[in-house]
Amino acid sequence: MFNRSRRNLASWFTLTMGSILIMFAAIVYYWEVIDKLEELDRLLYKKTSVMAANVKSELHNSQRQLDLEHVPLLGSMVQPLPDSQLVYASWYDEQKQLVQFFGTIPSDRLSISGGFDTIKTDSDVWLRQVTLPVYQNGSLIGYLQAAMPMTATESALAEFRIVLAISAPITLGVVALTGWWLGGLAMQPIRYNYDHLQRFTADASHELRSPLTAIISNAQYGFLSKTTDLEVQRQRFHKIFDIAKSMSTLVSNLLFLARYQGKLPTESLQVIDFNNLLVQIIDDYATQPDAQHLSLVSKLPNNSITVLGDADLLRQVVINLLNNSCKYTPAGGHVQLQLFTQSRWAVIQIIDNGIGIPEADLPYIFERFYRVDKKRSRQTGGFGLGLAIAQQIIQAHGGKISIKSVFQKGTTLEIALPLIPI
Ligand code: ATP
Ligand code: MG
Numbered sequence: 001m002f003n004r005s006r007r008n009l010a011s012w013f014t015l016t017m018g019s020i021l022i023m024f025a026a027i028v029y030y031w032e033v034i035d036k037l038e039e040l041d042r043l044l045y046k047k048t049s050v051m052a053a054n055v056k057s058e059l060h061n062s063q064r065q066l067d068l069e070h071v072p073l074l075g076s077m078v079q080p081l082p083d084s085q086l087v088y089a090s091w092y093d094e095q096k097q098l099v100q101f102f103g104t105i106p107s108d109r110l111s112i113s114g115g116f117d118t119i120k121t122d123s124d125v126w127l128r129q130v131t132l133p134v135y136q137n138g139s140l141i142g143y144l145q146a147a148m149p150m151t152a153t154e155s156a157l158a159e160f161r162i163v164l165a166i167s168a169p170i171t172l173g174v175v176a177l178t179g180w181w182l183g184g185l186a187m188q189p190i191r192y193n194y195d196h197l198q199r200f201t202a203d204a205s206h207e208l209r210s211p212l213t214a215i216i217s218n219a220q221y222g223f224l225s226k227t228t229d230l231e232v233q234r235q236r237f238h239k240i241f242d243i244a245k246s247m248s249t250l251v252s253n254l255l256f257l258a259r260y261q262g263k264l265p266t267e268s269l270q271v272i273d274f275n276n277l278l279v280q281i282i283d284d285y286a287t288q289p290d291a292q293h294l295s296l297v298s299k300l301p302n303n304s305i306t307v308l309g310d311a312d313l314l315r316q317v318v319i320n321l322l323n324n325s326c327k328y329t330p331a332g333g334h335v336q337l338q339l340f341t342q343s344r345w346a347v348i349q350i351i352d353n354g355i356g357i358p359e360a361d362l363p364y365i366f367e368r369f370y371r372v373d374k375k376r377s378r379q380t381g382g383f384g385l386g387l388a389i390a391q392q393i394i395q396a397h398g399g400k401i402s403i404k405s406v407f408q409k410g411t412t413l414e415i416a417l418p419l420i421p422i
Helices: 002-053 151-224 230-259 274-286 311-327 359-364 374-379 386-396
Strands: 056-060 063-067 088-092 098-103 115-120 126-136 139-149 270-273 295-299 306-309 334-342 345-352 400-406 410-418
Touching: 002 126, 002 139, 002 151, 063 139, 126 151, 151 230, 230 386, 270 274, 270 311, 274 295, 274 311, 274 334, 274 345, 306 311, 306 410, 311 334, 311 345, 311 386, 311 410, 386 400, 386 410
Parallel strands: 295 334
Antiparallel strands: 056 063, 088 098, 088 139, 115 126, 126 139, 270 306, 334 345, 345 410, 400 410
16 A cells, blocks of 8 residues: 555656656747757848848949859859858849849749748758848848858757757666655655554553453353352452453543544643642542552642643642552652642653663563563553553643653652743
């Protein structure tokens, strides 16, 4: 699936970039043709202007007398232009009648009044022709028409076409490779999220399957059993109730994770006095059965520390962390909760001297469903979602959460939340 999408992306990229490239090459070629023609026209114009400048015209008894003898190529009293390249040159009078010519025999009458043309000879040679109306003292004295072969221009353009024909496929190949590479780059986060979602779905299904199997087998046993002992029946219902309760917790946790993605909306944030919140949590938590087997102490500052947040969500984070510390600290251990400020942050640390976490597990500890010892966690009823939920809530508040732990020595969980700027 990913390779197909990558291929599609690369093909579309190549197609789009290729079309732009071909359009660009066509425009460049067009400008090159225009440029070369202009260059040729300038040369042709220069040569015909030199010829026209040598035409002498005089009025005798109101009759115009033309002297073409000094005109290069046309006249006999002048040296031919060196390297003139002109194929033909013809002089027409002001009535467009042929007077004199050099080179190919022209038509007797001029059909146009001026300008540049591209023409093809009978021997398939392309010529550039100019027809120049010649004036003297403001009056038209005739027309000079001359032509040059376009061979040099044609071969320069042919060379240019070869360069384009070689470079265009190479560039297209480079574009295709870039498209493939960019497609891979674009696929990376999608693939990552897809794998993540698949793992999450597989884990969630796996977590739900075991309790469901337990419920089904207990219920089946209840149907088939012929016992009239009410106590046995009650125990069975109790078991089903416990399992269903734990499933309900799992489903609520999953819904929670799905709901609180991204940053919290500002309207749901309140100013929270963190000292008060933590005092309440510790008071409530100290009476919980989880906290009975160890000493739970708190170290809070006298001045009040306030943050912007959702009190219920932050309570949930602290409870999740306290829960872990109490769950993973053997009887007689210590759990300490402290609050202090550090530059622009309110910092809460929950320190225990419990079983700790092996270093190899630390990078994955905030992942959903990750548990160090799955067997033991299952006995203690954990799904491996507590830390993932805590991280999601803290990140939604623009805060940071980190863990330090030494295996069999203890764990420190640290949360930092931005203080309200004064
Ligand atoms: P849940 O919180 O969903 O009930 P859980 O406690 O197993 O289940 P997390 O809170 O996400 O899940 O913790 C993940 C794992 O990290 C735990 O299974 C445990 O192995 C380890 N862990 C977390 N906190 C501590 C701690 N304070 N001491 C030792 N191990 C811990
Ligand atoms: Mg937990």
